[in-house]
Amino acid sequence: MATGACGINCSVCRLNLLGICGSCGSGRSVEGSRKRAEMERIFGTGCPILVCAMERGVEYCLRDCDRFPCVQFKDGHYPFSEGYLAMQERRRKEPPKSRSPLGELVKVPGEYWAALNAQDLGELCERALISQSSQGELLIPFLNTFILMDLKGQTVSLQSGRGWKHLDHPLVELLALVYVLHVKNAPLTNRLIGVSELKTSHFFTGPHELKLRPIMERFGNDLEGFKNAAEKLGGESIELADAAYSFKLFPRIPIYYLLWQGDDEFPPNASVLFDQSIEQHFAADAIWGSVNLISDLLLMARGIESLWGGEERG
Ligand code: SF4
Numbered sequence: 001m002a003t004g005a006c007g008i009n010c011s012v013c014r015l016n017l018l019g020i021c022g023s024c025g026s027g028r029s030v031e032g033s034r035k036r037a038e039m040e041r042i043f044g045t046g047c048p049i050l051v052c053a054m055e056r057g058v059e060y061c062l063r064d065c066d067r068f069p070c071v072q073f074k075d076g077h078y079p080f081s082e083g084y085l086a087m088q089e090r091r092r093k094e095p096p097k098s099r100s101p102l103g104e105l106v107k108v109p110g111e112y113w114a115a116l117n118a119q120d121l122g123e124l125c126e127r128a129l130i131s132q133s134s135q136g137e138l139l140i141p142f143l144n145t146f147i148l149m150d151l152k153g154q155t156v157s158l159q160s161g162r163g164w165k166h167l168d169h170p171l172v173e174l175l176a177l178v179y180v181l182h183v184k185n186a187p188l189t190n191r192l193i194g195v196s197e198l199k200t201s202h203f204f205t206g207p208h209e210l211k212l213r214p215i216m217e218r219f220g221n222d223l224e225g226f227k228n229a230a231e232k233l234g235g236e237s238i239e240l241a242d243a244a245y246s247f248k249l250f251p252r253i254p255i256y257y258l259l260w261q262g263d264d265e266f267p268p269n270a271s272v273l274f275d276q277s278i279e280q281h282f283a284a285d286a287i288w289g290s291v292n293l294i295s296d297l298l299l300m301a302r303g304i305e306s307l308w309g310g311e312e313r314g
């Protein structure tokens, strides 16, 4: 399957079938280099999209470039319409959807808030390694920011600059509630385990498979892109695999992402590790939701602000 850096699939094009137009390829492919050389020979210049993608080391603009849709597409009138580019621009800023493994929209059960209101908050804060604001809200460290949980209003906000912004993201709200309700006073073991070592490993198959394939496809040949996306979420680099980061989702829930680049012999690979203590705090569905959330945020590559569709912090 020959797909150009721009996203056109040459193998479904009649011009290609007829041999009128040769196959293109990604910005990192031999086919792409050949196409560029052929164009330069015939027209004296290469396709600006392909040239740019090759120079930036981007395989596919739509998947791999944070600048898409850039000026090459907007001013070039080729290969996508204005309407299509506007749709891409709008939807790339939409917060990742909160869905269950079966694709249903996540709903936060009202009982969770009721259960929280019945807790001894002093004890809860100690157990969860969180604190209370002067107004009595819970302040929960979350990746590289804080969640402010308003128990009376039953809302969550995220720190944004010096203020707080209301967050309408059911998965984050649900995970934060599950965390404060179920976290134990159990320290990290610092023993890292893979999915297969979880007691509930059988859960993570079929529709419950962890969202790692898109990470591998997006970043398997782009370590810099992975590092950039991870650092925007406050990930801390660790010395494992070709690139690895630890994300502190909540104070007692670190999650580790490992990435191996592909080469001539082996395809790229992505994997996730947990502290062995994770199952004391989170059931399998909460672990699944946590990995899903971090993977979505990495794929969006715009930092925590993508949770409400805002611009990333400078
Ligand atoms: S527009 Fe450029 S990148 Fe896309 S298929 Fe044509 S030559 Fe390749």
Ligand code: SF4
Binding pocket: 048, 049, 050, 052, 053, 056, 058, 061, 062, 065, 066, 067, 068, 069, 070, 071, 072, 073
């Ligand atoms: S800047 Fe534009 S043309 Fe260049 S790689 Fe990114 S999206 Fe493609």
